[in-house]
Amino acid sequence: MVPLAKQFTNSHLIRTKISLFSAGLDKAADEFWMHPEFGVVYPEYLYQSHSIIRASVPLMQATLQVCRSKPHSTEPVLQRFADYLAHHIVEETGHDEWILNDAEAIGIPRRLILERIPKDSAKQMVGSQYYWIHHYHPVAMLGYIAVMEGTPPKTEFIEAVARRTRLPLDAFSSFLLHAKVDPRHRADLDALLDDLSLNEHHHALIGLSALETIKYLKTVLLDVNSSHLC
Amino acid sequence: MTNIERLTDAGVCTAGQRFTEEEKEAIESLSHQEVDALISSKEKLGEDFIKKHVPHGMMF
Numbered sequence: 001m002v003p004l005a006k007q008f009t010n011s012h013l014i015r016t017k018i019s020l021f022s023a024g025l026d027k028a029a030d031e032f033w034m035h036p037e038f039g040v041v042y043p044e045y046l047y048q049s050h051s052i053i054r055a056s057v058p059l060m061q062a063t064l065q066v067c068r069s070k071p072h073s074t075e076p077v078l079q080r081f082a083d084y085l086a087h088h089i090v091e092e093t094g095h096d097e098w099i100l101n102d103a104e105a106i107g108i109p110r111r112l113i114l115e116r117i118p119k120d121s122a123k124q125m126v127g128s129q130y131y132w133i134h135h136y137h138p139v140a141m142l143g144y145i146a147v148m149e150g151t152p153p154k155t156e157f158i159e160a161v162a163r164r165t166r167l168p169l170d171a172f173s174s175f176l177l178h179a180k181v182d183p184r185h186r187a188d189l190d191a192l193l194d195d196l197s198l199n200e201h202h203h204a205l206i207g208l209s210a211l212e213t214i215k216y217l218k219t220v221l222l223d224v225n226s227s228h229l230c
Numbered sequence: 231m232t233n234i235e236r237l238t239d240a241g242v243c244t245a246g247q248r249f250t251e252e253e254k255e256a257i258e259s260l261s262h263q264e265v266d267a268l269i270s271s272k273e274k275l276g277e278d279f280i281k282k283h284v285p286h287g288m289m290f
Contacts, residue, residue, distance in 0.1 A: 204263055
């Protein structure tokens with residue numbers, strides 16, 4: 001195992017890795033926001049986003065349960081992580097409803113989003129975390145959360161997208177609400193990471209989980225970006 | 231062989247690509263498994279997009 005970077009805090013090292021891994025995802029995200037047929041691909045984005053976000057709280061609940069059960073219940077890192085999750089689950093509850101509200105704002109019934117069969121990319125992205133949690137080590141979930149909450153949208157950015165695309169601002173409520181809460185959530189997660197006594201194996205698992213999450217997110221966005229061709 | 235050399239040989243980094251000292255240190259701290267995963271994902275490290283704030287939007 002390669003020694004950890006000495007000058008970094010845990011959060012700094014994990015954020016630097018994510019930045020390095022994210023060039024392809026960032027490019028796909030940029031192409032999504034600047035898509036010439038944004039009004040056509042945005043409903044597909046909402047559907048795919050909902051497929052992922054509705055799993056967030058159940059995924060954290062599963063992680064919490066495993067952290068507090070044998071054989072992990074004596075690991076200090078996981079007990080601190082479990083305490084964080086118990087708090088964060090409450091903060092994240094109901095966010096999938098925000099996406100359904102956004103769909104309704106552009107005339108898509110909630111039922112259509114809820115009933116549509118999820119795509120493989122969403123299932124793989126969430127499902128891989130269940131594997132890490134139940135069959136290897138739940139610390140990997142930190143990589144998933146770090147990616148998901150790592151680039152909170154800014155209010156002015158979303159307002160500019162709404163103006164440019166001529167979609168109602170109500171169709172972006174999820175982004176606007178996350179713009180308010182996610183900077184603090186990111187800071188809370190970074191504080192947790194810096195408080196944990198992570199060893200090299202933990203860092204490798206978090207890095208692998210983050211890399212997988214980035215890979216799946218990029219697949220989702222590339223799929224969304226080409227959905228206007230269907 | 232350093233991680234940067236492995237990643238360059240695999241085409242994940244471009245030869246002579248500039249990284250900050252922090253980025254170099256982070257890359258060299260990657261485990262073998264992380265480097266293998268990066269190589270198999272065929273992602274490119276770096277590029278200008280990492281300097282931009284581009285929300286992917288798939289939030290929690």
